Amino acid sequence: MTILLYDLVGRDATRPFSPHCWKVGMALAHKGLAISTAPTRFLEVPAVEGGVSKTVPVIRDGDKVVADSFAIALYLDEAYPDRPTLFGGEGGKAMARFVERWSQLTIHPYVTTAAIIDLHAMQDEENAVYFRQSREQRLGKRLEDVVIARDAGLATFRAALEPLRSMLGYQPYIGGASPLFADYIVFGALQWARIASPYQLLDDSDVAAQWFARCLDLHGGLARKVAAAA
Amino acid sequence: MTILLYDLVGRDATRPFSPHCWKVGMALAHKGLAISTAPTRFLEVPAVEGGVSKTVPVIRDGDKVVADSFAIALYLDEAYPDRPTLFGGEGGKAMARFVERWSQLTIHPYVTTAAIIDLHAMQDEENAVYFRQSREQRLGKRLEDVVIARDAGLATFRAALEPLRSMLGYQPYIGGASPLFADYIVFGALQWARIASPYQLLDDSDVAAQWFARCLDLHGGLARKVAAAA
Structure with a gap:
């Protein structure tokens, strides 16, 4: 199962630029988790996952939706404890x-x-x-x-x-x-x-x-x- | 056995003032270790433990002498792993x-x-x-x-x-x-x-x-x- 990352982009959907989304992109790679991304413009953020957050990143992992880069990193370490740690304790x-x-x-x-x-x-x-x-x-x-x-x-x-x-x-x-x-x-x-x-x-x-x-x-x-x- | 802390003082030996010695004093208390202190003036530092360091803090723990506040904290966590951690991993x-x-x-x-x-x-x-x-x-x-x-x-x-x-x-x-x-x-x-x-x-x-x-x-x-x- 892949994790869906709502990733902030501008006109060019291949150039995600948000610092907070990059934190999460790197964290997902660090954990070795398969991901798909949903390129998201500023004005599309309020509709992400029914308006769960005023900002991206947001991830969906199966039934679980998590917003905020730090909260996502904490979630990933808790949900996938057998993969490389993001915090080291x-x-x-x-x-x-x-x-x-x-x-x-x-x-x-x-x-x-x-x-x-x-x-x-x-x-x-x-x-x-x-x-x-x-x-x-x-x-x-x-x-x-x-x-x-x-x-x-x-x-x-x-x-x-x-x-x-x-x-x-x-x-x-x-x-x-x-x-x-x-x-x-x-x-x-x-x-x-x-x-x-x-x-x-x-x-x-x-x-x-x-x-x-x-x-x-x-x-x-x-x-x-x-x-x-x- | 108590740990000896060479602690920087001025004229008044009851007023240790060094930031680095205070880091170690708090670390020793955090570990719940018994200590004695050797009040040390600037000009006495070169003679501490045979000139082991240009600065204090220096500690002696039995046969072991350690200088530098960060190195001392690492040493304490390694030597006393059953006591409260100083680093949390x-x-x-x-x-x-x-x-x-x-x-x-x-x-x-x-x-x-x-x-x-x-x-x-x-x-x-x-x-x-x-x-x-x-x-x-x-x-x-x-x-x-x-x-x-x-x-x-x-x-x-x-x-x-x-x-x-x-x-x-x-x-x-x-x-x-x-x-x-x-x-x-x-x-x-x-x-x-x-x-x-x-x-x-x-x-x-x-x-x-x-x-x-x-x-x-x-x-x-x-x-x-x-x-x-x-």
Whole structure:
């Protein structure tokens, strides 16, 4: 039986871009579970599984429907305990939440700044209208006024990744010798940027970029199957 | 058999202040291990256990000597597996390293800025000379020129704790429902500030301050036994 993943896309259904959906895509591959995806536009999210969630990812696994990337990862580890763990124990579950909040507060705002015009351009006409309205309301300014902070903010963004770099001096993954869901959390944020925008967030020589490249190679290069934005 | 902890102190041997020694003191209490402490001044560190380490904490457990707070925590979990875990599994060990690097890079520099004059004042004459020389060389400026950034940096410091606060919306400790070594890592940094300086880092209403207060209550209020600097 395959697990169905509702995966956020724009005009091109082969370029899923949501950071949270990528966390789940990587988690499903990590568990070695067969999946099918339902490409989902922003405006289709409210109809997913009868309106179970305001956001994707949502998965259906037989009779079970689960929303929210972290909740899905917890569900997968509980439902499939014989497959590779996503958390490495109870401590890992708890600390993955810290990593999630760090990623959400440190990486997501800058990716939003850097990629917002590109994310808008990826949507079809109807969804682009929704995207502009909802984001301009949330951010309190026009999309074109968001992106102008991009160059000025780049050095601060890169500096904010120092804890990740410093950790990589001890071990190759946040999960230790091999990746865990905590890696996919941070990976998802940078994959979102990679797929949406050609703007270069990291230098290739950056150890954080090298960790990201290792994540792109995981699970048969799953995450490279969607090309970087050009 | 008790474990001997070489614990950094200044003029007053009853006021150990090192963030890294506090991590270990809390870890030893968490494991329920009996300890004795050897109050150690900066200039005495090179003679600890025949010069095994340039820094404290160092512990002696029977024939075994271990230096470095993280290495000590790993040792304690391995040597005493039947006592409460400090990491909650392999994933927790790996992610505690991320928390450590985050704390070291996010909290330590500001505590240094805020408390450096107070830390200097805690030392006896000889150690104060060492402290001033070594810190002024490391920081590239006079101690008096370090502390002047304190008020201007406070808001940024507080904002940098947002991942901790956001995580606390999900669970009471970094370790989840109960504390793990990752909590003691961040706790140690704030306890260092609490013991050295009366400067108020956090508002009492801050959920991060409330988490810190919960840590002060742990293990019979161990960490409250040293009063806050007045």
